[in-house]
Amino acid sequence: MAKRFKSDLKHSDVTPQKHFLNRRNLIIGAGVLGAGAVAGTAFGTLGAKPAVAEGALDLTPNTLKEISSYNNYYEFGASKTDPAKYAHTLTTDPWSVKIDGLVEKPGTYDLADILKNADLEERIYRFRCVEAWSMVVPWLGFELASLLNRVGVQSKAKYVAFETLFRPDEMPAQKTSVLDWPYVEGLRLDEAMNPLTILASGLYGKELPKQNGAPLRLVVPWKYGFKSIKSIVRISLVEEMPPTTWNTVGPNEYGFYSNVNPEVDHRRWSQASERLIGGGIFAKRQPTLKFNGYEEQVADLYTGMDLAKNY
Amino acid sequence: MINVLNAKLRSIPAWAVYILGTLPFLWLVYLLFSGGLGVDPVKALERGVGLIGLKFLVAGLAITPLRKFLGLNLLKFRRAVGLLAFFYVSLHLTVWLALDIQFFWGEIWADIIKRPYITIGMGAFVLMIPLAVTSNNRVLSKIGPVRWRRLHALTYPVLILAGVHYALIGKVWQIQALVYLLGIVILLLTRVRFAKCCSWIWQKVTPAT
Numbered sequence: 001m002a003k004r005f006k007s008d009l010k011h012s013d014v015t016p017q018k019h020f021l022n023r024r025n026l027i028i029g030a031g032v033l034g035a036g037a038v039a040g041t042a043f044g045t046l047g048a049k050p051a052v053a054e055g056a057l058d059l060t061p062n063t064l065k066e067i068s069s070y071n072n073y074y075e076f077g078a079s080k081t082d083p084a085k086y087a088h089t090l091t092t093d094p095w096s097v098k099i100d101g102l103v104e105k106p107g108t109y110d111l112a113d114i115l116k117n118a119d120l121e122e123r124i125y126r127f128r129c130v131e132a133w134s135m136v137v138p139w140l141g142f143e144l145a146s147l148l149n150r151v152g153v154q155s156k157a158k159y160v161a162f163e164t165l166f167r168p169d170e171m172p173a174q175k176t177s178v179l180d181w182p183y184v185e186g187l188r189l190d191e192a193m194n195p196l197t198i199l200a201s202g203l204y205g206k207e208l209p210k211q212n213g214a215p216l217r218l219v220v221p222w223k224y225g226f227k228s229i230k231s232i233v234r235i236s237l238v239e240e241m242p243p244t245t246w247n248t249v250g251p252n253e254y255g256f257y258s259n260v261n262p263e264v265d266h267r268r269w270s271q272a273s274e275r276l277i278g279g280g281i282f283a284k285r286q287p288t289l290k291f292n293g294y295e296e297q298v299a300d301l302y303t304g305m306d307l308a309k310n311y
Numbered sequence: 312m313i314n315v316l317n318a319k320l321r322s323i324p325a326w327a328v329y330i331l332g333t334l335p336f337l338w339l340v341y342l343l344f345s346g347g348l349g350v351d352p353v354k355a356l357e358r359g360v361g362l363i364g365l366k367f368l369v370a371g372l373a374i375t376p377l378r379k380f381l382g383l384n385l386l387k388f389r390r391a392v393g394l395l396a397f398f399y400v401s402l403h404l405t406v407w408l409a410l411d412i413q414f415f416w417g418e419i420w421a422d423i424i425k426r427p428y429i430t431i432g433m434g435a436f437v438l439m440i441p442l443a444v445t446s447n448n449r450v451l452s453k454i455g456p457v458r459w460r461r462l463h464a465l466t467y468p469v470l471i472l473a474g475v476h477y478a479l480i481g482k483v484w485q486i487q488a489l490v491y492l493l494g495i496v497i498l499l500l501t502r503v504r505f506a507k508c509c510s511w512i513w514q515k516v517t518p519a520t
């Protein structure tokens with residue numbers, strides 16, 4: 001734990017002081033709740049895990065400009081500069097999330113109500129896109145588990161399904177058929193309950209920019225970026241593995257799990273290394289880490305599974 | 312009208328095309344240094360030069376049909392257009408090797424062998440090499456126009472490969488890439504001697520009325 005805070009200090013320069021101090025407290029809190037499993041935050045990885053490959057340890061967050069001008073958000077267009085151009089049209093207030101399926105307290109929850117009850121904290125996570133680029137992002141969010149516990153998960157539930165807003169008037173590309181709308185994603189229940197899995201509502205201590213999935217998005221740092229579904233309007237607890245958008249597009253290129261794995265290539269490109277955005281034209285490629293560097297925290301979710309088959 | 316235009320064009324020296332053709336390159340260099348390429352300049356540059364290369368390839372392919380169907384004579388500039396295409400495609404490959412994949416040879420070989428879009432792009436590049444080195448008067452007079460023309464029929468497979476390479480890149484089908492591919496196919500079809508092969512097929516597929 002002590003080590004964790006040491007590496008944490010590295011970011012004091014990018015985080016407002018007040019907020020920074022807050023975060024420390026909150027992380028301690030989370031650590032207690034999560035029975036120590038919170039070593040899963042980026043800080044934990046940095047301090048507690050000397051085994052990760054050299055050169056991939058840099059956890060200096062990307063700038064807000066980088067994070068908010070290079071996005072894959074197909075609802076606003078297929079180019080990575082489209083979301084920053086067009087997402088401003090999205091109305092994110094009022095916003096509510098329908099939580100249904102195998103839960104004790106189904107209902108339509110107002111976003112304000114969800115956030116009011118949430119332990120917001122900053123999590124600096126590596127973000128690895130399936131296209132072999134990566135960033136480091138200081139999310140502001142809370143553990144998905146806390147919300148699921150609040151609504152009460154029934155014992156029959158095995159998976160969590162998520163759905164993005166469908167509003168073609170404000171999300172222009174939804175008028176085309178590049179993807180089947182609305183965008184859907186899913187996690188196995190134990191993945192969803194892992195303390196690393198968060199719902200983020202902010203970035204750099206501020207509201208989430210719309211192109212980054214405002215007002216509420218999922219962040220699953222050990223999986224390829226497309227699993228971290230944006231602008232969520234529905235969370236359903238279900239018994240069967242739910243369909244996921246990219247898996248529907250290309251079942252042999254995008255699996256349900258989509259864990260970051262340098263040993264399992266995408267059909268059309270290698271996943272062994274990645275380009276960290278922000279280093280300019282001569283930025284060095286860095287090796288991709290298994291589970292994006294969070295192996296220690298999540299590998300046991302997959303014991304006994306053939307990760308090459310369950311990609 | 313077309314004759315006036317052709318006469319005007321004749322007075323333009325070919326070197327002017329070389330100069331004009333390097334402007335997009337200079338523009339990219341300017342954007343690079345002014346931050347205009349965004350937060351991922353490597354990808355922007357790689358794609359930028361790839362797309363310019365493809366445009367020159369298509370332009371080169373369009374020259375004969377333009378003359379055939381519109382009487383517009385740009386033949387004089389075809390060599391410049393082709394060499395510019397080669398210049399941009401070489402840059403494209405260089406950016407990939409040096410800045411994107413950064414000489415990770417293991418990944419480079421794996422990509423060339425295993426990734427269809429890289430394999431196909433590489434195929435296009437390799438086929439362009441003999442075209443580029445024979446695009447000068449010395450070689451032309453040495454090997455003679457007949458053999459030269461036969462060799463340069465390689466442009467057709469190059470164009471097909473380049474179009475397919477582009478089409479295969481997106482995570483989803485990109486309209487623009489498909490439009491390029493369609494354009495290439497149409498331009499190539501204009502090269503097929505209809506009288507010889509297609510009229511026969513045509514008779515077969517059109518039901519007798």
Ligand code: HEM
Pocket residue numbers: 354357358359361362363364365368400403404407429432433434435436439469473476477480
């Ligand atoms: C005749 C030869 C070639 C042409 C005309 C060509 C053209 C293109 C075009 C138009 C693009 C997409 C640009 C965009 O998305 O806007 C592209 C992307 C790309 N090409 Fe090529 N290319 C050629 C050969 C090659 C070769 C030889 C390689 C490497 C061995 C290569 C590697 C790539 C890569 C890595 C991308 C980027 C993929 C991405 O978006 O991440 N290309 N090329």
